[in-house]
Amino acid sequence: MNLIWLDDFLALAATGNFSRAADDRHSSQPAFSRRIRALEEWLGADLFDRSSQPAQLTETGEWFMGVAQELIARVARVPGDAKKVAEAGSVTLRIASTHALSFTFLPRWLRGLESSTTLGPVQLMSDVLQRCETLMLQSKVQFVLSHAHPKAQGALDAEPYRSARIGKDELIAVSAPGGDAGRALHALGGASVPVLAYTQESGLGRILRAVIGKRLESVPAQVVFTAHLASVLRTMALDGRGIAWLPRTLVDDDIALGRLVPAASGDWNVPLQIHLYRDGAPLGKAAEAFWRTAAAG
DSSP states (O other), rough: OOOOHHHHHHHHHHHHHHHHHHTTTTTTTTHHHHHHHEEEEEEESOOEETTSOOOOHHHHOOOHHHHHHHHHHHHHHHHHHHHHHHHHHOOOOOEEEEEEHTHHHHHHHHHHTTTOOOOOOOEEEEEEHHHHHHHTTSSOOOOEEEEOOOOOOTSSSSSTTEEEEEEEEEEEEEEOOOSTTTTTTTTTTTTTTTEEEETTTTTHHHHHHHHHHHHHHHHEEEEEEEESSSHHHHHHTTTTEEEEEEEEEHHHHHHHTTSSSEOOOOOOEEEEEEEEEEHHHHHHHHHHHHHHHHOOO
């Protein structure tokens, strides 16, 4: 059997029209019809009743619909499954982490884990949350490290993925200091406050919009700059360009040294969790040992 026949079968089952299904499959109708007939000959049974227009599935065709869908889904999983088998004995940990945590939380966290266990080689991919999620969905990484909030569920917050809370953080509104000591150059509540915002791809932006997005719309504020990365917004805030909601792990030193100051009252802060995500399927000996240590910590 040719796997192409399965896609041909499903295309014809969806329309019952040979000409339209052939177009959908970018094939000539005669070639398409020959492949459908070849599939039926391989099975030894008719899949379509051609006496009606559009063609209708026979009883065998109805049964084969589920078989074809299952086979196609199984074939799609083969590369990822093969990778998991190959990695079962691997000692390298593959982690995708959002940029903000890569520069701040991750190094300290790994150092803490190393005090209680031996870590093998670590391969880190640092990117925006949306791309980190894609790497996990494609089985290209074993773990994803990111900020999380109950009101901003992502692709990894559902089965078959699992997560462990391994830390906490906070988004705080900050600005460069103004002329008076301790006062913000830009403060929420002023007229037309310039805001430094996250793009749609940013996980922190996703959380910020879900938690205080509507409330922020009610105050006189204007977005003057957008970026994927908290580190870029931090640079712009340091330059006095506006207010940015930045992770405390990223700006604690700036606040302590007076380079940045709070730009809004504490009720504008957004509490964050730091989660480590993984697939529910077995990951291999080294990765499972790492997960147990991380989740227990």
